[in-house]
Each structure stands twice: as structure tokens, then as C-alpha cells.
Amino acid sequence: MRKAVFQLAGLFLFTLMAAIPSIAVPGTIKPGEPWLDDRGQQIQAHGGGITFWKGAYYWFGEDRSQTNDPDKRYVACFSSRDLVHWKFRRQVIALSDPEHLGPRWVLERPKVFVNSRTHKFVLYAHFDDARYKLARVMIAVSDRIDGDYHYVKSFRPLDQESRDIGQFVDDDGSAYLIFESRPTKGFFIAKLTDDYMGVEKTAFIQAPLEGGAIVRYGNLYYVIGSHMTGWRPNPDVFATAPSLAGPWTEFKDIAPPEANTYNAQSTMLLKIAGSKKSTVIFMGDIWKPKELWDSRYLWMPLDMQNGSMHLPPPQSWQLNVKTGEATILK
Ligand code: DGJ
Numbered sequence: 001m002r003k004a005v006f007q008l009a010g011l012f013l014f015t016l017m018a019a020i021p022s023i024a025v026p027g028t029i030k031p032g033e034p035w036l037d038d039r040g041q042q043i044q045a046h047g048g049g050i051t052f053w054k055g056a057y058y059w060f061g062e063d064r065s066q067t068n069d070p071d072k073r074y075v076a077c078f079s080s081r082d083l084v085h086w087k088f089r090r091q092v093i094a095l096s097d098p099e100h101l102g103p104r105w106v107l108e109r110p111k112v113f114v115n116s117r118t119h120k121f122v123l124y125a126h127f128d129d130a131r132y133k134l135a136r137v138m139i140a141v142s143d144r145i146d147g148d149y150h151y152v153k154s155f156r157p158l159d160q161e162s163r164d165i166g167q168f169v170d171d172d173g174s175a176y177l178i179f180e181s182r183p184t185k186g187f188f189i190a191k192l193t194d195d196y197m198g199v200e201k202t203a204f205i206q207a208p209l210e211g212g213a214i215v216r217y218g219n220l221y222y223v224i225g226s227h228m229t230g231w232r233p234n235p236d237v238f239a240t241a242p243s244l245a246g247p248w249t250e251f252k253d254i255a256p257p258e259a260n261t262y263n264a265q266s267t268m269l270l271k272i273a274g275s276k277k278s279t280v281i282f283m284g285d286i287w288k289p290k291e292l293w294d295s296r297y298l299w300m301p302l303d304m305q306n307g308s309m310h311l312p313p314p315q316s317w318q319l320n321v322k323t324g325e326a327t328i329l330k
Contacts, residue, residue, distance in 0.1 A: 027084030028329065031262075031298040031314035032286055037078055037088045044076045046285050046295050047109035049167045049268045051121075053145050056081055060112045060123070061267075063091055064292040072096050073107035075123065077146045082321055083272075083281075089146035093123070098138075098151045104130035107138065109267065111167035112145070113175045115196045121145050122196040124177055126165050127154045135161035137179065139197060157190055157199045164210035166268065171216055176202060176244070178212040180225075187212050187225070189244050203244045207251055209237070214244075215269035215280050217304055224254065224282075224309070226265045231289035233260040238309045254282075254302075255311040262286075262314050264298035274324020280304055281319075281326075282311050301326035 035043045048061025056079050063074035075093035078086040097105050106128035113122045120141050127138035136156050140149035156162055157179055166178035168189070177199050180187045186206040190199035209225030216222075220240045227234040237251035255261060264284030272279045279301050286296040301317060303310040317328045 049111040166212040168214040211266040
């Protein structure tokens with residue numbers, strides 16, 4: 001009964017704040033805590049990414065709900081104007097094994113790109129068999145940002161093995177797929193072709209990392225990634241370069257290595273370019289491999305200056321998406 005009253009009160013507050021954004025008190029991001037959507041359910045957007053579209057943020061990720069059909073793979077979409085309060089839009093993918101890969105086939109780390117030429121929304125994801133031997137990406141396309149994404153094809157980008165993928169959209173709108181390729185002991189940054197149905201080589205970074213993400217901040221590109229320890233956390237590292245083609249610096253830790261990225265693994269670097277400043281958010285997953293549905297999120301504003309990047313210890317914080325200011329609460 002008490003739980004129902006709390007859920008109802010939460011729903012009421014969410015609706016009120018969505019309706020009157022100008023009086024809304026800034027919401028608080030609480031890394032590691034259950035993050036509830038407008039229905040009061042834990043957000044299912046693991047290994048995810050954010051797409052900004054017509055004034056709103058859309059969060060896409062793996063939907064690992066316990067109620068899902070175990071033979072299908074799901075991607076959920078949530079929307080928000082403040083990056084704190086998220087409205088569940090729908091499961092944009094509920095896909096039955098399209099290439100007969102067998103039970104425990106894999107669809108991970110979905111990312112959605114908006115193609116302004118074709119007016120299509122193009123979803124890339126890591127596509128694999130149970131033993132992660134296929135090592136491909138898959139593409140699914142929709143006419144609406146939160147519409148049904150229809151499976152189109154799977155392939156190895158640049159004919160290379162591809163496992164973890166990441167997404168980067170540069171300030172000029174150019175869109176890139178980041179993909180990890182084990183035999184080459186490094187990862188690729190590959191520009192999407194005009195129709196976004198394929199990629200072309202842009203750069204290769206000789207570092208065997210996964211969970212790859214890139215952001216442009218000031219005059220530099222920053223790349224981040226984790227080492228390869230399956231679902232177990234390890235110390236994420238970063239490097240910088242004046243252009244995507246490099247030269248890239250040596251990789252350095254983003255936090256004290258013994259903290260193991262505070263049990264998280266990178267999935268995206270999200271830049272909020274506000275009226276007063278730009279803040280880059282580290283978006284990470286705190287995986288719970290045995291209960292993936294209960295995996296948590298670690299989002300924190302990064303401390304970045306002149307080529308350095310530091311992830312502060314997780315604490316509650318607030319963000320003003322208009323000014324770009326982030327305040328870590330003491
Ligand atoms: C690490 C990857 O980053 C995750 O997305 C997932 O593929 C796990 N490995 C599986 O072990």
C-alpha cells in the first residue's frame with residue numbers, strides 16, 4: 001500500500017514537472033541507484049546511447065526486462081528534456097532471431113543515428129551468436145524516432161570483426177561508428193556512408209579496448225574505453241588527439257585504477273553545450289550479469305581541462321541542460 005502511494009506521488013510529480021518545466025526544481029541524478037521512468041519502473045537502456053532530436057533527448061538501450069520473451073531481443077526508447085526525468089516511449093525493437101543464430105543470440109549496445117538526408121532513423125547494434133564468434137553489426141531502420149525499427153541486415157564493418165560498438169556525432173553533424181576488433185588489437189572509427197547503411201574507414205586506434213566512446217571538447221577529441229574483462233569492471237582509460245586520425249596520446253586512467261571505474265563500464269560520452277559552459281557526461285553501465293535487468297547506471301560530469309579527463313567519485317548531482325552547468329551535491 002505504502003509503495004503504491006509513493007509510486008502515485010512520484011507519477012504526479014513527474015507529470016507536474018513535465019507540464020510546467022519553467023517551475024521545475026532541478027532533478028537529481030543518483031549514480032548506482034535504481035533510476036525509475038515515468039511508470040515507476042527501472043529504466044531498461046543498458047549499453048545505451050542518447051540521440052538528441054527536436055529539443056528532446058532519446059535514450060536507447062538494451063531492454064533486459066524479466067518479462068521479456070527470452071527468444072527475442074529488445075531495445076527500449078525513453079525521452080527527456082532534462083536528462084533526469086525519463087518517459088518510457090516503447091520497445092522499438094522486439095526481434096526474433098533474424099538470422100537463426102540460435103538460443104542466446106546477442107543484440108547489444110544499440111545506438112540510433114538521425115540521417116537528415118534520408119529522414120530515417122538508423123539503429124546500429126552489436127549482433128552476435130551465443131559465443132560471440134559472429135562479431136557483426138546489425139542495422140534496423142525506422143521512419144520515426146520512437147517507431148518500430150525494422151531489421152535490415154548484418155555485416156562486418158570494413159570486413160573486420162566487430163563486437164562492442166559506440167557512437168559519435170561530431171559538431172559538424174558527421175556520424176561515426178566506433179567498433180572494437182580483436183584480431184587487429186584495436187578499434188576503428190568509421191564514418192557512416194551518406195545513407196548510413198554502411199561505413200568507411202576513418203581511423204584506427206591501436207589499443208585493445210571495448211565500450212569505446214568519443215567526444216570533441218575544446219580543440220581536442222577524447223576517446224575512452226575499458227579493458228576486456230567480460231561483464232566485470234576494470235579501469236577505463238582515455239586518450240586525446242587533435243583530429244580523429246590522430247596522433248593519439250598514450251592512454252591514461254580516468255579515475256584511480258583501484259576504483260575500477262567505480263564498478264562501471266563506459267557506453268557514451270555526452271556533451272551538453274549550454275549557454276554558459278559545455279559539460280561532458282560519462283555514461284556507464286554498472287553490470288549485474290546474473291540479473292542484467294537490475295544493472296545500474298553511472299552518469300557523472302567529467303572534469304576536463306587541457307587534455308585531461310577525470311571521473312569524480314559517484315555522488316548525486318544536478319544538471320541544467322540550458323546553461324550546461326553541473327553541480328555535484330555535497
Ligand atoms: C563486455 C561488453 O562490453 C558487454 O557489452 C558485453 O558484451 C559483455 N562483454 C559480455 O561478456
